[in-house]
Amino acid sequence: MxxxxxxxxxxxxxxxxxxxxxxxxxxxxxARETPALxxxxxxRAPSCALVTEIIDRLPEPIASSLAAQDVIVRRLAxxxxxxxxxRFGTSFEDDAALLTSLEQLDIVRVRAALDRVRGRExxxxxxxxxxxxxxxxxxxxxAVSSGPGTAYLMQRVAALKSAPASRxxxxxxxxxxxxRDEIVEDASSPRQQPPLxxxxxxxxxxxxxxxxxxxxxxxxAPADIAIRVSGPSPAYAFAKDALS
Amino acid sequence: MADEDFSPAVFPPLLFDDSEESLLDLVxxxxxxxxxxxxxxxxxxxxxxxxxxxxxxxxxxADRVLSRDGDGDGTSTG
Numbered sequence: 001m002x003x004x005x006x007x008x009x010x011x012x013x014x015x016x017x018x019x020x021x022x023x024x025x026x027x028x029x030x031a032r033e034t035p036a037l038x039x040x041x042x043x044r045a046p047s048c049a050l051v052t053e054i055i056d057r058l059p060e061p062i063a064s065s066l067a068a069q070d071v072i073v074r075r076l077a078x079x080x081x082x083x084x085x086x087r088f089g090t091s092f093e094d095d096a097a098l099l100t101s102l103e104q105l106d107i108v109r110v111r112a113a114l115d116r117v118r119g120r121e122x123x124x125x126x127x128x129x130x131x132x133x134x135x136x137x138x139x140x141x142x143a144v145s146s147g148p149g150t151a152y153l154m155q156r157v158a159a160l161k162s163a164p165a166s167r168x169x170x171x172x173x174x175x176x177x178x179x180r181d182e183i184v185e186d187a188s189s190p191r192q193q194p195p196l197x198x199x200x201x202x203x204x205x206x207x208x209x210x211x212x213x214x215x216x217x218x219x220x221a222p223a224d225i226a227i228r229v230s231g232p233s234p235a236y237a238f239a240k241d242a243l244s
Numbered sequence: 245m246a247d248e249d250f251s252p253a254v255f256p257p258l259l260f261d262d263s264e265e266s267l268l269d270l271v272x273x274x275x276x277x278x279x280x281x282x283x284x285x286x287x288x289x290x291x292x293x294x295x296x297x298x299x300x301x302x303x304x305x306a307d308r309v310l311s312r313d314g315d316g317d318g319t320s321t322g
Contacts, residue, residue, distance in 0.1 A: 010279060066270040087278035101281050124269060199272075230269050236277040243279055 005098055006055045006091045008040070008069070009076050009234075010048045010084040012114060017042075017079045024053040025069055040072075045099055047107040048114070050086075051076055052098070058091060070233075077234040082118035084239035105243055113242030120180055120203045122238065123212050123231035127167040129195040130224055168200050171219050171227065178208045178215075183237050197225065201237035 006025065011017065020038030043050045059065040069088055077083045092098040166172070166184065181203035187196040204212055209232040216229045 007281070061275070063267055063270065066274045067266075069274060070270055085273070085278045087280050088274040090279075090281060105281075124272070230266075233269070233273060236273040239279045240277040243281070 004055050004091060004093060005043070005052045005095055006058070007086050007098065008051045008053070008073055009080075009086055010050055010110070010114070010239075011042075011076075011080045012082055013044055013047065013049050015042065015049050015080060017076075019051055019076065019079070022072065022075055024055075025065065025072060026053070026055050026057060026059050043095055043098065045102040045105075047102065047105050047110040050098070050102075052095075055091065058089060061089065073234050077121070082114040083234055084113055084117065084242055085234045085236050086239075109243060113239070116181065116242070117203065117235040117238055119206055120235060121206050121209065121232035122235045123202045123204055123209065123229060124233075124237075125168060125171065125175075125200040125202065125216065126196060126228045126230075127198045128226045128228065129197050130226070167198050167222070167225050168227075171216065171221075172200055174215050174219055175202065175212060178204050178211055180204060181238060194226070203235060203238055204232070206232075 019040040019042060022040050024039030040051055040053050043052050059069070066088060073083075073085045077085075092101065168184070172179070172182070172184075179202045183201040185199045185201075187198055202212070212231075213229060216227060219227070221227045
């Protein structure tokens with residue numbers, strides 16, 4: 001009998017973490033009929049273990065579902081030494097299909113990915129412009145025959161050339177003593193309101209979030225940008241390409 | 245948007261209310277990041293245009309967008 005599996009996270013194969021006391025995201029009819037049946041369970045593969053839930057249907061991709069899964073993954077992360085969150089919506093027809101997919105994974109790579117996040121948590125640092133278009137340089141002279149698309153692209157090229165290499169560079173240097181790993185992304189989305197200019201994802205040791213926040217709070221941001229910090233959270237950004 | 249005071253301050257200026265802040269991180273973390281065991285499987289079953297959702301999270305609540313645009317055709321007026 002097929003039992004669709006929804007997958008929340010990858011953890012160490014040898015994990016001793018207990019999950020059967022935690023509620024799931026979309027409790028199956030079978031589980032509702034048997035309240036004593038645990039919602040979450042551990043499935044062990046050669047390379048790792050996964051936290052799963054038997055489901056009837058996929059959760060809707062709406063804000064409340066995202067928030068609920070975030071709560072579940074945070075609770076799991078608090079119990080695991082190392083945890084790689086899976087993307088929302090990850091599910092398989094049954095445990096056989098899941099294990100077949102896992103057979104494609106390289107054991108060494110999986111363990112390296114888990115070691116990268118072991119004992120750590122994620123902070124996110126974002127730099128926003130003051131208003132829409134703040135990062136747009138004056139339009140460069142366009143060819144007589146160019147259309148609006150070409151003009152826009154030329155303006156973006158001018159903006160990229162005039163923009164500083166990293167608006168967060170100085171702050172990231174201040175944080176270097178407690179940051180264990182880093183991913184920096186240039187948002188390049190000036191038409192948002194307010195425009196998101198740059199994001200930095202930081203891995204810090206668990207328990208260092210207050211120190212991190214204190215450094216950010218004390219840093220005098222330039223007048224043309226605003227800084228926002230969030231976290232700690234499970235290491236989503238460092239799981240993204242871990243097994244690709 | 246009101247003209248915010250962006251002079252250096254002790255606390256980073258607040259650009260969003262708490263709900264928009266948390267929504268941005270939720271969309272970023274859960275829809276755009278995390279391990280992908282099977283890319284086609286995740287995108288197909290979730291049925292969501294992830295780039296579209298991420299961009300619109302900054303303009304309006306994603307649940308208003310997703311609940312009315314289930315085909316995820318990526319169209320946006322924002």
